[in-house]
Amino acid sequence: MxxxxxxxxxxxxxxxxxxxxxxxxxxxxxxxxxxxxxxxxxxxxxxxxxxxxxxxxxxxxxxxxxxxxxxxxxxxxxxxxxxxxxxxxxxxxxxxxxxxxxxxxxxxxxxxxxxxxxxxxxxxxxxxxxxxxxxxxxxxxxxxxxxxxxxxxxxxxxxxxxxxxxxxxxxxxxxxxGPRMRPDDGRVITNFVHQALRGEPLTVYGDGSQTRSFQxxxxxxxxxxxxxxxxxxxxxxxxxxDEFTMIELASKTMNLVESKIDLVNLDLPADDPKQRxxxxxxxxxxxxxxxxxxxxxxxxxxxxxxxxxx
Amino acid sequence: MxxxxxxxxxxxxxxxxxxxxxxxxxxxxxxxxxxxxxxxxxxxxxxxxxxxxxxxxxxxxxxxxxxxxxxxxxxxxxxxxxxxxxxxxxxxxxxxxxxxxxxxxxxxxxxxxxxxxxxxxxxxxxxxxxxxxxxxxxxxxxxxxxxxxxxxxxxxxxxxxxxxxxxxxxxxxxxxxGPRMRPDDGRVITNFVHQALRGEPLTVYGDGSQTRSFQxxxxxxxxxxxxxxxxxxxxxxxxxxDEFTMIELASKTMNLVESKIDLVNLDLPADDPKQRxxxxxxxxxxxxxxxxxxxxxxxxxxxxxxxxxx
Structure with a gap:
């Protein structure tokens, strides 16, 4: 085709x-x-x-x-x-x-x-x-x-x-x-992986209880x-x-680098969906x-x- | 201006x-x-x-x-x-x-x-x-x-x-x-007024209990x-x-022509709002x-x- x-x-x-x-x-x-x-x-x-x-x-x-x-x-x-x-x-x-x-x-x-x-x-x-x-x-x-x-x-x-x-x-x-996402994509998996690799604290918006599913x-x-x-x-x-809270996803990311990383909490952006x-x-x-x-x-x-x- | x-x-x-x-x-x-x-x-x-x-x-x-x-x-x-x-x-x-x-x-x-x-x-x-x-x-x-x-x-x-x-x-x-609506506008007030003037039955969709307000x-x-x-x-x-059912609006239209007109019921169109x-x-x-x-x-x-x- x-x-x-x-x-x-x-x-x-x-x-x-x-x-x-x-x-x-x-x-x-x-x-x-x-x-x-x-x-x-x-x-x-x-x-x-x-x-x-x-x-x-x-x-x-x-x-x-x-x-x-x-x-x-x-x-x-x-x-x-x-x-x-x-x-x-x-x-x-x-x-x-x-x-x-x-x-x-x-x-x-x-x-x-x-x-x-x-x-x-x-x-x-x-x-x-x-x-x-x-x-x-x-x-x-x-x-x-x-x-x-x-x-x-x-x-x-x-x-x-x-x-x-x-x-x-x-x-x-x-x-x-997955592979080939932009490093500055700004969404949570890219953020977490790059932050973890740099040893920086993981950014969590709100209290991290909002859930997402990832394909x-x-x-x-x-x-x-x-x-x-x-x-x-x-x-x-x-x-x-399969649904995870942002706190759970942060924990999975930490498991990958086998070290404890801090979380830093920022305010939820406007109209951010609580679950999806x-x-x-x-x-x-x-x-x-x-x-x-x-x-x-x-x-x-x-x-x-x-x-x-x- | x-x-x-x-x-x-x-x-x-x-x-x-x-x-x-x-x-x-x-x-x-x-x-x-x-x-x-x-x-x-x-x-x-x-x-x-x-x-x-x-x-x-x-x-x-x-x-x-x-x-x-x-x-x-x-x-x-x-x-x-x-x-x-x-x-x-x-x-x-x-x-x-x-x-x-x-x-x-x-x-x-x-x-x-x-x-x-x-x-x-x-x-x-x-x-x-x-x-x-x-x-x-x-x-x-x-x-x-x-x-x-x-x-x-x-x-x-x-x-x-x-x-x-x-x-x-x-x-x-x-x-x-109001004045200057298209005669074939297709919405209820135009329909009722033209039907009443022609002495035709007024078309009501569904059971006529859905409400509308008119400005x-x-x-x-x-x-x-x-x-x-x-x-x-x-x-x-x-x-x-000010909210009226379609039945109420039909009745007001009949008052204008001072005569009893039949209603004819048709199916509600798809996704028609029940009230607004x-x-x-x-x-x-x-x-x-x-x-x-x-x-x-x-x-x-x-x-x-x-x-x-x-």
Whole structure:
């Protein structure tokens, strides 16, 4: 297949590029490096079936090549510090970026795959969150540039599916981690691993009792690959339902460095969700998918990658 | 002042044009007539301080005149039959249309006024709805092309206010009625009045126990005018909190024609909110505004207008 991936230099995007190249597909990567990393493009630059286009997909996707089978829209700042630094760009890649991808898919008769997010559930009142939950998002808060952009992206994807017949997929990605995350990603696993490696205190927001669940990148990529093969157009959660408090995660990180590290408590950011955990019954039902990698071995892999780099 | 109004040929837009012209301002109207009416432009076509530009604001606002004081973004299909007929256009006028208005306001150092909607509350779990309620909207439902477009419009308006200093206003307009609504608007007051005038049965969806509140257009326009004068950037509800069931509204309509008319019950549309009523405490606090026109005299005005036309 010929697959165009926006956000190909991002964390998830780069793992998709790798997977599809390994499976023998042709991949066109697109990124503007607003949050992607050049090093992620460099990994594949010499691959004979990989092409890279540097472009801001919010202003158009300048692809003029042969017929595409899939347009996968994975471009967007995704960590709170990044999207709050680029609120307008984040809003645009959710709206214009998604629409440009849909138009490209429509023109090629290709499938369109949207990377949405658990953030569409906001600070949820239902726990765990099934896909049928409508969410609790503050439309005017400091996180709304990301949350509302993704909700809009889902709405326009469904509109193109319903009114123009585009063969669409939507996934809601829950917290995902693994190699190739940006060191300044700003989310908890990256923060903890880098702080632990430097022997610095681990930063815990609030009292650390808020919970998160963490999915290893390979599990996510497997779920994406399976969902491409079935005709299911409504959103599907992809995440790991194993839930930890931030205090528990700090403790697991300390186990890796085999030393006691201090915690430092900072105030909770505005609109920070108190808990978030996927109901993955739908993914099990339609694609027989569930995550296979646990937090301990996943953390270990990230830790090893960072030790090699540092 | 020099005021540009998108959606100037729409129901609310045309009343704003009239108000501002009567107050001595210069008005530039912009509309593409996707849901606006040419007759609403014709009302002001010969006015020396009115200019009309036919354009789709989602693709840009081709204004090249003198410095603007306000950009008022009131363009959008707003009734469920209209926006469901034009889902992509509705999504675009909420995203690209709002952004084009914000960019124009930014370039002119003008204020930007966003017409948002009570639909951002979706099918609310909190009643009545204060501005602090985050809403209950289905991001992938058939109404999401409108609801999510408006939530996105609020988010990008706040982003331009926060990150680029644009002097913004956001109102959430609850059900509003009055002269110059499209006969095929599809919402209940227009339906009832036209059905009653034709002696047809009144269409009630579901069992008619769902409630709505209705604001007369002059009250809305007064609230808009007052909000322009205060620096308040977060959303403000403008609506009438007097609440009626559809059965009660049908009965009031029958009183107007002084005859007994049958009701015909149809199924409730998907995601139709069961109740919606504004908490208008904030508007009272910051602009000393509350609606003054009751439903009986308002209905009477609409009825008289339609009798003259028919």
């Amino acid at each position: 010929r697959i165009l991936i926006t956000g190909s230099a991002g964390f998830v995007g780069s793992h998709l590029v790798e997977r599809f190249l390994n499976e023998g597909h042709t991949v066109i990567g697109v990124d503007n490096y607003i949050s992607g990393q050049v090093s992620n493009t460099d990994l594949f630059r010499d691959h004979p079936r990989f092409t890279f286009i540097e472009a801001d997909v919010s202003h158009g996707i300048p692809y003029t090549g042969e017929k595409l089978d899939w347009v996968m829209h994975f471009a967007s700042p995704a960590s709170p510090p990044h999207y709050q630094q680029f609120p307008v760009e984040t809003l645009m890649v959710g709206a214009q970026g998604t629409q440009n991808g849909l138009e490209l898919a429509h023109a090629h008769g290709a499938g369109f795959f949207l990377a949405s997010t658990s953030e569409v559930y906001g600070d949820p009142h239902v726990h765990p969150q099934p896909e049928t939950y409508w969410g609790n998002v503050n439309p005017i808060g400091v996180r709304s540039c990301y949350d509302e952009a993704k909700r809009y992206a889902e709405a326009i994807t469904m509109a193109y599916h319903r009114s123009r017949g585009v063969n669409t997929r939507i996934i809601r990605i829950f917290n995902t981690y 290893y990148i390979d599990d996510l990529v497997e779920g994406i690959s399976r969902l491409m093969m079935v005709k299911y157009h409504e959103p599907v959660n992809l995440g790991n339902p 955990r996927p109901d993955i019954g739908l993914a099990w039902k339609i694609i027989k998918w569930r995550p296979l990698k646990g937090i301990d071995s996943g953390l270990n892999r990230v830790f090893d990658e960072q030790k090699i780099k540092s | 020099r005021i540009l109004i998108t959606g100037s040929a729409g129901f609310v837009g045309s009343h704003l044009v009239e108000r501002f012209l009567n107050e001595g301002h210069t008005v530039i109207g912009v509309d593409n007539y996707i849901s606006g009416q040419v007759s609403n432009t014709d009302l002001f076509r010969d006015h020396p301080r009115f200019t009309f530009i036919e354009a789709d604001v989602s693709h840009g606002i081709p204004y090249t005149g003198e410095k603007l004081d306000w950009v008022m973004h009131f363009a959008s299909p707003a009734s469920p039959p209209h926006y469901q007929q034009f889902p992509v256009e509705t999504l675009m006028v909420g995203a690209q249309g709002t952004q084009n208005g914000l960019e124009l306001a930014h370039a002119h150092g003008a204020g930007f006024f966003l017409a948002s909607t009570s639909e951002v509350y979706g099918d609310p779990h909190v009643h009545p709805q204060p501005e602090t309620y985050w809403g209950n909207v289905n991001p992938i439902g058939v109404r999401s092309c409108y609801d999510e477009a408006k939530r996105y419009a609020e988010a990008i308006t706040m982003a331009y206010h926060r990150s680029r200093g644009v002097n913004t206003r956001i109102i959430r307009i609850f059900n509003t009625y 007369y257009i002059d009250d809305l326009v007064e609230g808009i005018s007052r909000l322009m004068m205060v620096k308040y950037h977060e959303p403000v509800n403008l609506g009438n909190p 009523r504004p908490d208008i405490g904030l508007a009272w606090k910051i602009i000393k505004w509350r609606p003054l026109k009751g439903i009986d005299s308002g209905l009477n005005r609409v009825f008289d207008e339609q009798k003259i036309k028919s």
